[in-house]
Amino acid sequence: MGVSSVIHPKNPHVPTIHFNYRYFESNKQWWFGGGTDLTPTYLNLEDVVHFHQTLREACDQHNPGFYPKFKKWCDDYFFIKHRGERRGVGGIFFDDLDSLSKDKLFQFVKSCAKAVVPCYVPIVNKHKNDSFSPEEKMWQQLRRGRYVEFNLVYDRGTKFGLATPGSRIESILMSLPLTARYVLYYCTFSKKGAFGM
Numbered sequence: 001m002g003v004s005s006v007i008h009p010k011n012p013h014v015p016t017i018h019f020n021y022r023y024f025e026s027n028k029q030w031w032f033g034g035g036t037d038l039t040p041t042y043l044n045l046e047d048v049v050h051f052h053q054t055l056r057e058a059c060d061q062h063n064p065g066f067y068p069k070f071k072k073w074c075d076d077y078f079f080i081k082h083r084g085e086r087r088g089v090g091g092i093f094f095d096d097l098d099s100l101s102k103d104k105l106f107q108f109v110k111s112c113a114k115a116v117v118p119c120y121v122p123i124v125n126k127h128k129n130d131s132f133s134p135e136e137k138m139w140q141q142l143r144r145g146r147y148v149e150f151n152l153v154y155d156r157g158t159k160f161g162l163a164t165p166g167s168r169i170e171s172i173l174m175s176l177p178l179t180a181r182y183v184l185y186y187c188t189f190s191k192k193g194a195f196g197m
Contacts, residue, residue, distance in 0.1 A: 007120075008144065011127060011132060014124050014127045016039040016088070030102060032106070033096065034095075034112065038088050039147060041143045042136070047126070050119070051091070059108075074092050087146060
């Protein structure tokens with residue numbers, strides 16, 4: 001069981017947020033997984049600091065080692081290898097978590113889930129009425145293309161869902177933005193090599 005949500009705002013100055021918290025139990029084994037990450041179109045350092053500080057406080061209530069460990073896991077996971085770039089500014093991410101008692105880990109996961117609103121809503125309120133140009137909207141669409149690339153090529157949940165017979169495709173692809181854009185560059189070759197793009 002779990003909860004998963006992605007918000008792709010219309011305004012390019014409001015970042016995309018993704019969060020997912022889940023619990024699995026099978027054959028007397030159990031584990032927790034999940035995380036929260038932020039993908040801004042335009043980087044605002046104050047927003048990033050607020051976002052990470054709120055997640056750190058949620059983690060530190062349970063174990064001061066959780067935040068650095070799960071932040072690194074998030075940074076490593078949300079990486080678009082074929083482009084050599086991160087999907088966003090990170091957050092926290094963990095999977096197969098069963099190292100403590102079920103109750104202690106459930107309390108930790110609840111703290112992380114409860115941190116979503118305070119880490120994100122102030123950023124939304126700060127930027128929701130920011131004006132933006134057609135060029136800024138276009139940049140948002142290009143950045144969303146990167147989001148789509150990550151989810152379709154690397155995301156474990158998306159790949160698992162698409163490989164599961166009888167799965168509801170619309171539910172699996174719910175994390176994708178309604179609109180995205182790609183710019184394709186074409187290269188023409190002659191006997192001497194590339195001469196135009």
